Amino acid sequence: MKTEKISEFTINRLSIYLRCLNLLAASGVTTTSSQSMAQQFQLNSAQIRKDLTYFGEFGVRGVGYSVSELRKHLSQILGLGELHKIGIIGAGNLGMALANYRGFDPKYFQVTALFDKDLSRVGEISRSGVFVYHIKDFKPIVMRENITMGVICVPAEEAQAVLDLITDAGVMAVLNFAPVQLNAETGVKLKSMDLAISFESLSYFLARQESGSAEGQPKFLRPYSKDKILPE
Amino acid sequence: MKTEKISEFTINRLSIYLRCLNLLAASGVTTTSSQSMAQQFQLNSAQIRKDLTYFGEFGVRGVGYSVSELRKHLSQILGLGELHKIGIIGAGNLGMALANYRGFDPKYFQVTALFDKDLSRVGEISRSGVFVYHIKDFKPIVMRENITMGVICVPAEEAQAVLDLITDAGVMAVLNFAPVQLNAETGVKLKSMDLAISFESLSYFLARQESGSAEGQPKFLRPYSKDKILPE
Numbered sequence: 001m002k003t004e005k006i007s008e009f010t011i012n013r014l015s016i017y018l019r020c021l022n023l024l025a026a027s028g029v030t031t032t033s034s035q036s037m038a039q040q041f042q043l044n045s046a047q048i049r050k051d052l053t054y055f056g057e058f059g060v061r062g063v064g065y066s067v068s069e070l071r072k073h074l075s076q077i078l079g080l081g082e083l084h085k086i087g088i089i090g091a092g093n094l095g096m097a098l099a100n101y102r103g104f105d106p107k108y109f110q111v112t113a114l115f116d117k118d119l120s121r122v123g124e125i126s127r128s129g130v131f132v133y134h135i136k137d138f139k140p141i142v143m144r145e146n147i148t149m150g151v152i153c154v155p156a157e158e159a160q161a162v163l164d165l166i167t168d169a170g171v172m173a174v175l176n177f178a179p180v181q182l183n184a185e186t187g188v189k190l191k192s193m194d195l196a197i198s199f200e201s202l203s204y205f206l207a208r209q210e211s212g213s214a215e216g217q218p219k220f221l222r223p224y225s226k227d228k229i230l231p232e
Numbered sequence: 233m234k235t236e237k238i239s240e241f242t243i244n245r246l247s248i249y250l251r252c253l254n255l256l257a258a259s260g261v262t263t264t265s266s267q268s269m270a271q272q273f274q275l276n277s278a279q280i281r282k283d284l285t286y287f288g289e290f291g292v293r294g295v296g297y298s299v300s301e302l303r304k305h306l307s308q309i310l311g312l313g314e315l316h317k318i319g320i321i322g323a324g325n326l327g328m329a330l331a332n333y334r335g336f337d338p339k340y341f342q343v344t345a346l347f348d349k350d351l352s353r354v355g356e357i358s359r360s361g362v363f364v365y366h367i368k369d370f371k372p373i374v375m376r377e378n379i380t381m382g383v384i385c386v387p388a389e390e391a392q393a394v395l396d397l398i399t400d401a402g403v404m405a406v407l408n409f410a411p412v413q414l415n416a417e418t419g420v421k422l423k424s425m426d427l428a429i430s431f432e433s434l435s436y437f438l439a440r441q442e443s444g445s446a447e448g449q450p451k452f453l454r455p456y457s458k459d460k461i462l463p464e
Contacts, residue, residue, distance in 0.1 A: 007276075008239060013435050015429040044239075047309065078432045079439030086431070094329035102388065103411025103428050108435065150435050156334065160444050172441065173434040179335025188436040191430055196335050197247040198423055199318070200310045201382050203340065203403040205421040207311030 008191075010051050015188045016041075017048065024067050033064035085145055086169070087120040088161050090153030091116040091124065091132045094177055098151060099126040112145045138195070139169040149173045156180035163190070240423075242283050243310070248273075249280065251307040256299050265296035306407040312340045317377055319403070321394050322385030323348040323356065323364045326409055330383060346379045371401040381405045388412035395422070 006148040020041045022033055034052075038045035039224040052058050055077055058066045073083065088095045092112040099111045116122060125131040133141055141147070150166035152159050152174065159178035166174055167188050176182055176192040252273045253352035256264055266284075284290050287309055291297045307313065320327045323346040331343045346364040348354060356364040364374055373379070382398035384391050384406065391410035398406055399420050408414055408424040416422040 008433055009391060011433045012429055014436075015426075015432045018432075019426075065256065077439075079435035079437075080432065081439075084431070084435050084438070092329070093325040093332065093428055097324070097326035097329055098427070100325065101411070102425060103426060104431065105428065109428065109431050111326065118281035148288070148438060149431065158386065173438050179333070189434060191433060193430060194247075194251075194335060195330070195333060196337065197244055197340050198338065198407055198425060199316070200247045200250075200312065201240055201243045201423060202407060202421060203316050204246075204309065205311075206380060206405050207309075207313075 006054050010054065013047070013051050014074055014078060016043070017051070017076065021067050021071045021074065023039060025071060030067050032067055033059070033066050038052065054204040080105075083107065084149055085111050085147045086110065086149045086151060087113045087114040087115060087132075087138070087142060087145075087165065088090070088151045088153055088167075089115045089135065089138070091118075091121045091126075092153065095151075095153035096126055098153065100128045104177075112147055113141050115141075127164040135165070136163060142169045142171060149175070152176040152178055152182075154178060238286050242286065244282050245279070246306055246310060248275070249283070250303060250310065250441070253299055253303045253306065254328045257303060263296050263300050264299055264302075265291070268296070269392075312337075315339065316341050316381055317344040317379045317382045318342065319345045319347060319370070319374060319377075319379040319398075320362075320383045320384060320385055321347045321367065321398065323353045323358075324385065327383075327385035328358055330449065331362040331453075334362045344379055345373050347373075367397070370397055374403060379403060381407070384408040384410055384414075386410060 017037070020037055020043070021032070022038075024040075025034075034045040034086040037043055037048060055073070058070055058073060075210055086109060088098055088111060095114055101111075104110075108168075111126075111128070111130050114124075114126060114130050115135045115138050116132055117135045119134070121132050122134045126132075148171060150171045150173070152162050152166070154162050156178045159176060159180050159181075160182050163174060163176065163182050163184060167185055172187060173189045174184065174191070176190060177195075178192075179194065179196070182190060182192070183214075240307070249269070252269055253264070256269075256272075261448050264278040266277040269275055269280060286306070290302055290305060318341060320330055320343060321332075327346055327348075331346055333338075336342075343358075343360070346356075347363050347367045347370050348356065348364055349367045351366070353364050354366045354419075358364075380403060381404045382396070382405070384394050386394050388410045391408060391412050392414050395406060395408065395414050395416060399417055404419060405421045406416065406423070408422060409422075409427075411426065411428070414422060414424070442452075
């Protein structure tokens with residue numbers, strides 16, 4: 001394994017490659033190549049090769065990758081060997097939506113508990129069966145349930161205090177949905193979801209459309225016509 | 233402007249640069265450079281320069297970028313010159329959460345209408361004041377309000393039909409939150425949010441932590457200790 005620095009973008013692309021490989025495996029494909037994956041899924045073959053070399057030598061020149069081997073390796077790199085338990089702080093609309101979200105592989109990710117300071121929400125159960133605890137019970141529940149990931153779904157002005165609470169309880173990986181910049185202690189992995197960025201890429205597209213698609217205008221790397229496995 | 237293909241990742245980074253420039257402007261900084269931005273915001277200076285060259289020559293060698301000029305240019309590239317009106321389909325927890333989201337710049341993005349097929353939700357008003365219409369009224373409301381962006385917040389099994397409805401109404405830019413792959417007509421910009429990817433990058437981090445941070449383990453490009461302006 002190289003010692004070079006690896007960006008979040010690379011890690012996110014590994015997730016995408018894994019989704020592609022899962023689709024290939026599901027349709028019975030046993031061997032693939034960076035070119036073939038790039039073609040099928042509108043990816044960049046040089047990028048695939050470069051991303052993978054950070055983590056070792058996977059393919060065989062002239063033969064390609066074993067789909068099952070590469071899936072196993074990528075899963076391992078992404079830490080998808082065990083169940084990660086998730087605690088969500090804020091049981092409003094967003095927290096509830098995430099608790100009910102069905103896009104996670106239940107082998108690897110489970111929303112285990114919701115937390116709120118609002119007594120009227122405490123004791124509620126999400127559609128997916130997740131109980132809402134009082135925020136004051138965060139630390140004991142984290143320890144009892146072995147929660148390793150926290151999700152911040154509270155208003156911006158409460159988010160820093162909630163981050164501090166999460167990390168004080170020993171949870172070191174945090175996803176923040178509040179539209180505010182937070183400071184985490186060293187050693188804590190904090191990821192913020194900025195939904196406005198997604199809308200800005202739509203508005204970039206619309207601005208191109210309106211000005212016509214004449215020669216000289218930038219074009220997207222992938223066709224518009226297909227949804228992707230999909231980063232972004 | 234170059235005619236090279238420009239990836240979504242580049243566009244998303246432009247959004248991040250714009251956020252950095254906004255912060256600089258707010259603190260009175262009038263000139264910056266790719267090196268200085270990279271240092272302050274844990275970005276990659278070569279990447280900044282490369283991303284910007286797709287769109288022209290902005291800086292002056294040895295002097296750097298004018299913060300106000302570059303903000304203006306990036307805003308223009310990202311189509312942030314006019315108000316984009318957004319229609320959300322699905323007025324459940326996620327749709328309501330997005331309607332109430334305060335991370336959008338209200339000069340550029342406005343959630344104008346919610347839609348649902350569930351009569352018990354029709355007529356509701358979100359905390360932020362957005363009315364829930366019946367889905368059958370989608371097209372007339374889109375035309376009346378000049379809605380240009382659609383957001384899919386319905387269950388996976390209904391998402392394709394909703395996408396078709398959105399594009400039939402002439403809305404060409406769509407953000408999909410349902411965890412399913414969709415097919416859009418040519419000419420439609422479809423972006424899917426895969427929340428599981430964010431959790432996988434947290435699990436990547438946790439896997440590194442557990443195996444220790446010994447020499448030879450990959451390191452992140454940016455320190456863990458700070459939240460970023462932030463992609464991902």
